[in-house]
Amino acid sequence: MLTDKEQFKAAFVNRLLALHRKTLEEASLGEKYDALASLVRDSIGRRWVNTDYQYAKTAEKQLYYFSIEFLPGRLLDQNLRNIGVRDLWVEALNELGLDYGDLENQEPDAGLGNGGLGRLAACFLDSMAALGLPGHGCGIRYQYGLFEQKIIDGNQIEQPDNWMKNFNLWEYRREDKAVKVKFGGHLNTVLAVPYDLPIIGFANNTVNTLRLWSAELPRDLTVILSSLTPDDANKAVQHKYSVEALSQILYPDDRYQEGRTLRLAQEYFLVSAGVQSIVRYVKKTHGGITHLAEKAAIHINDTHPALAIPELMRILMDDEGLGWEDAWRITANTFSYTNHTVMPEALEKWPVDTVQNLLPRIYEIIHEINERFCRELWKRYPGDWDRIAAMAVTAYGYVKMAHLAVVGSHSVNGVSKIHTEILKQDVLKLFYQHAPSKFNNKTNGINHRRWLVEDNPQLSRFITETIGDNWIFRPVDLGRLTASADNPEFQQKLKAIKRERKIILARYINGKYGVEIDVNSIFDVQIKRIHAYKRQLLNALRIIDLYDRLKANPDLDVIPRTFIFAGKAAPGYVLAKKVIKLINTLAKVINNDAAVNNKIKVVFIENYGVSLAEIIIPAADVSEQISTAGTEASGTSNMKLMMNGALTVGTMDGANIEIKEAVGIENIIPFGLSVEEIISVCGYSGCDPRTVYNNNPRVRQVVDRLVDGTLPFAADEFHILYDHLVYGDGHFMELNDFDAFLAAQEKVDILFRDEKAWWKIITLNISKSGLFSSDYTVNEYARHIWRIRPVEIKDKLESPVEKVGDAKDRPGLNNVGFGAL
Missing domain, CATH: 3.40.50.2000 (Glycogen Phosphorylase B;)
Known part of the structure; x- marks a missing residue:
């Protein structure tokens, strides 16, 4: 060294x-x-x-x-x-x-x-x-x-x-x-x-x-x-x-x-190579394969690696000569599975003929897993064909990868408290009823050394000056910052650090896009994959509403805001790509309108990735975590932004709920319908958005801006978004939550004017963020699922x-x- x-x-x-x-x-x-x-x-x-x-x-x-x-x-x-x-x-x-x-x-x-x-x-x-x-x-x-x-x-x-x-x-x-x-x-x-x-x-x-x-x-x-x-x-x-x-x-x-076939082939390529290597090592180091589950734990991060289960069965039976029962005992005790979605339509499944043609031996094993599992279900629920069909690994011409992962694992976990409850009570309800001891929660976490020590050295050094450096090793010690929450000197230093980080981001934006940003404005940040359930569209509608208000009254008393977006849409996801077009169109219109651009700016930062996140996150004042309640499994950008001193505006979804529990409801700005309210008001299929559109003039005016020609959009450019909002199934509740979202932003505006109150809340959020360190999460996995020791x-x-x-x-x-x- x-x-x-x-x-x-x-x-x-x-x-x-x-x-x-x-x-x-x-x-x-x-x-x-x-x-x-x-x-x-x-x-x-x-x-x-x-x-x-x-x-x-x-x-x-x-x-x-x-x-x-x-x-x-x-x-x-x-x-x-x-x-x-x-x-x-x-x-x-x-x-x-x-x-x-x-x-x-x-x-x-x-x-x-x-x-x-x-x-x-x-x-x-x-x-x-x-x-x-x-x-x-x-x-x-x-x-x-x-x-x-x-x-x-x-x-x-x-x-x-x-x-x-x-x-x-x-x-x-x-x-x-x-x-x-x-x-x-x-x-x-x-x-x-x-x-x-x-x-x-x-x-x-x-x-x-x-x-x-x-x-x-x-x-x-x-x-x-x-x-x-x-x-x-x-x-x-x-x-x-x-x-x-x-x-x-x-x-x-x-x-x-x-x-699609290539995706399946990739998944098998990954698991076959990995499982073969693990088996080889265990045999060489421990003298045989019978103790595999005691010497190796294999964790499936979402369903993509689920084929590892039949692949291990293939190796144990075809290569090692074990019988089915011994091979299955080893396999089930070796694997654990994390589910990352609460939306049934997002659960991975493959046509039987695709699996059978590409992986004939693997399909034979999957078929046998299904047959034996269905026989087990028949013994316990005789005559309940609907339950058995709903739980089958292969059914109606598809191999259901989540079902394969659940059946072949000894542990199944969600990644936030609400997500795990939705799995147990809805998405995987029948599996939970069948084997409740398999299910547990492990709320996601982030590496605080990467997302605070490394990407925000200014704040990290200040924290160490205030409470010492033990928090780097024991992140829960960030809680000691609570004692400084009301300290005016501490607050002013924290404000200066945030301003320094905002200047860094503003320089990047100006150099990249030629847009000058007011560093005294609220940096309002939504950075994540572009998807309907994450509701960047709701945020865009709110910007249109604010623009309308400012055009009607340029002297409107609002704190200046800079809306910062970043994220990629899947190449084939037409709706999401149109949302990107809308945000960029708003940026072009608003940033070039001298009547309003001293109060509002919009920036879409292209090619979002880790390095860009390390510039954006420390500069954020507001963290937009606005997914429809019941759709975001956990989220981790909410934790990163909280740790770096941003106030969360969030629905009661994913880990937002646990952030609220950690900091107190007065130190977060919650809004929108809860999961229970959505189900109560609309049922599982969503609400008819036309009811809101027809009965709420403010909603109707904003949505009509997409198609009425008031803004200089190309003809029919955003009809797909208009149709989604007005004639869609209403599953993502953009119009239902619109008024509540506006009210939440009014609270942000009011709070930001009270400097002492604002920086107290920011301090309390940073102080509680150590609870969301991945050190804690991984330690829970190690103790309760993987059974590994330091x-x-x-x-x-x-x-x-x-x-x-x-x-x-x-x-x-x-x-x-x-x-x-």
């Missing part, structure tokens, strides 16, 4: 020469980033090997977290901070005349995820390592991310996100640990090659592994293909493309059959680095990463 500045400077310059044959003066920023990142790699090698050695030596149970998404963001700063040399190395770089921020910006955001699901997975891995827990991630090494979002003429345009166009210095290719994945149909054998990324624990010696699988042709097939006839060679090329597509892009377009990794250890010995006689020492798989 380079803990001397002069030693680091010499090592940095020498690394530039070794990597690029360039001096400090000649090297580009990208080349300097390479040198810096490679020195970090050098610093963690011993820790990584020692971690794997200690896991193997202690024979502790390990956790493998399977997720179709991981969204770690940039890793340089986090890794430097976690190994404890960031400040020293930054000072040394400054003395060399280098700006650390410029170097950090050379790293692309890893295109391995889309939103909350992937960011949650990354937070969990970070917390596992920080807590010293033996836990690893398993995902796909996508060559391209979801897409790079460009806004052209107000429209979302999708471009390839080639985030790996340059070498990824954090990954280690492990071709010697590759496995073969076999498909039926048009795909046969694929080589799954692992690339390992270190997950470095904060201020300890733990280095866990995120293993990402890349699809390639097996080497023996490559040799055969080189001698084919031209016609066969053309077919071979197509086969090669189909193989590589498995790890090419996150979420292939599912509007077409080819894209393993202390000693700094000095008899390991393969220090004593070579005879590796073949020492379990796990030939293999670095992924629990020494």
Whole structure:
């Protein structure tokens, strides 16, 4: 470890020469980033090997977290901070005349995820390592991310996100640990090659592994293909493309059959590669497979990895020779499942013929799982065919992945209290009635070291000056800030820090879009995937209403607001893409209207991702968490914004409810119909929106603005939104909650004028945010679901680095990463 500045400077310059044959003066920023990142790699090698050695030596149970998404963001700063040399190395770089921020910006955001699901997975891995827990991630090494979002003429345009166009210095290719994945149909054998990324624990010696699988042709097939006839060679090329597509892009377009089949193939590729590796490691380290469930826990993050259940059954029966009962006992005790949706239509399901054609053996096992489960149900509920059909794993021509995950797991959890109750009382009600002991709640959490210490150093330093630094290790200690909530000096410093962060964001917006932002205005932020249930459209209607009022009375006494949006819409989601167009159209109109733009501005920041979130979140005054009650499983942006000093305006949905319980109803602004009220007033199918439209003049005026030509929109541009609001099924209650949403914003305006009251509330929100650290959440998973314990990794250890010995006689020492798989 380079803990001397002069030693680091010499090592940095020498690394530039070794990597690029360039001096400090000649090297580009990208080349300097390479040198810096490679020195970090050098610093963690011993820790990584020692971690794997200690896991193997202690024979502790390990956790493998399977997720179709991981969204770690940039890793340089986090890794430097976690190994404890960031400040020293930054000072040394400054003395060399280098700006650390410029170097950090050379790293692309890893295109391995889309939103909350992937960011949650990354937070969990970070917390596992920080807590010293033996836990690893398993995902796909996508060559391209979801897409790079460009806004052209107000429209979302999708471009390839080639985030790996340059070498990824954090990954280690492990071709010697590759496995073969076999498909039926048009795909046969694929080589799954692992690339390992270190997950470095904060201020300890733990280095866990995120293993990402890349699809390639097996080497023996490559040799055969080189001698084919031209016609066969053309077919071979197509086969090669189909193989590589498995790890090419996150979420292939599912509007077409080819894209849907590729999605299913990706899911199987992920789970087959991962499960094979786990089985191999357990056999090698523990001498057999019968104790798999005692030595390995496999967690399914949403339904995408649910095929891991029949895949493990296949391996145990076909490869290991176990009978069904023994294989099922091991499988059910190995797997646990987190559900991430409360909307039945969003639960993943696949046509039987698609599964059968692509994965014939896997389908046979799924069919047998279903047959045995239905027989079990028949014994308990004889004659209740409706119940059995509703709970079947395969029914009406579909394989229901959530049902497969529930049946094949020993634990099923939701991600907020209300979400778990909805699962138990509605979405998975019959399964809960059948096996209530399986169900539990684990409210989501965020990595406070990433989302406060790293992305808001100004606030982080101030907190440490106020209460010491123990909160970094024990985030609940943020509660000690409560004592300063009424302190005027504390409040003024907090206000100055928020202003500094708002200036940073305003400069970014002005430089990117040429829009000047008033940093004294309320920064009103809604940053998340664009979707009807998240109700960016409701927010846009509120902006139209405010614009109308300001046009009618330019002297209207309102606190200036800057509305900031960011998020991507799925390429095939026409309604969501039209909402983006509406927001950008409002921005164009309002920002160029001198009569109102001193009171209101609208900005849509394109290509939202982790790095942009790290700029936006610390600057936010208001956090818009306005999903229809009963639709958002949890949310995590609500926690990040709260932790960075934003006031939540939110429906009683997801984790908003628990934020309210933590801070008190007087320190959050709730609004809108509750789940119970929606059901009572409208039933499960929603309300008829025309009733509200016809009876509420203010609603009617705002909605009519979409089509009446008052605003300079293109003809029929937003008829799809008008029809959704007026003639749709009303499921997302935009019009029903409109008045309540306006009233909530009036409260924000009033509260912001009372500086003392505002900063007291902000302080109390920050002080309670430690309750939503992923450290707490992961610890709950570890204790109650995964049954794993911390393993202390000693700094000095008899390991393969220090004593070579005879590796073949020492379990796990030939293999670095992924629990020494």
